[in-house]
Amino acid sequence: MLKNLEKFKIPRYEQVRWHILTLLTESKWDENTPLPTEQEFADKYQVSVGTVRKAVEKLVDDGVLTKYQGRGTFLKRPDFESSLLRFFKFRDKDACYATPTGVVKKVMVIEGIEEINEKLDIGKNKALIYIERVRIIEGKVSLSEKIWLPKSRYQAFVNLEPEDFENLLYPFYYTKCGQFVSSAVETLFFVANHVDPYLDNNEQENLVKVCRIAKSLEGEPIEYRESYGMAEKFSYEVNII
Incomplete structure (x- = not known):
């Protein structure tokens, strides 16, 4: 063999x-x-x-x-406990750590976007699947996410409605489309003058933007994601031993 x-x-x-x-x-x-x-x-x-x-x-x-x-x-699934998103203070009304629930708001097939397609390492005219998703704690949006997927890898998503998606996306990618997220690279930015329709912020309120490129077992990019959260909820803390 x-x-x-x-x-x-x-x-x-x-x-x-x-x-x-x-x-x-x-x-x-x-x-x-x-x-x-x-x-x-x-x-x-x-x-x-x-x-x-x-x-x-x-x-x-x-x-x-x-x-x-x-x-x-x-x-092995990647350990996202080391994700930059962990620095957002996801707390419930009792000030205890809470895991947000993911809710897909929008899913559609769109034409290729050269900048996004480059991140996904596909031809600039290749079609994409675009997803808008929020992460919710006790009815309040804590994160707003924009997600782009290569349509060629996620054909099973073409006819899905937002309510068809599960809370956790990566296991759903695998069971529906055979796309296994093995690793990811994240970059963090502070963003000004950006109003997000799901976070309901104003231009004076700064946001934190975490960009993630998720990769397959072969190391190929299979998802590009931008997660937005309120800067005031972001607290960077690292224990050095």
């Missing part, structure tokens, strides 16, 4: 790593299902267990897989 890659003189473990990655993406691997054992992979690809182990360890280091002692190796 590795013959197609042998002519490129790629190290054996890298060939196995590539095939495991292909298995995960093409089969829509369930993150709750353990991967085959190293011995099973070794038999499948006709390589040594040591070669498979090196390939798996590389995927663990890359953040694609995670190992649980006694349970096996699993597909």
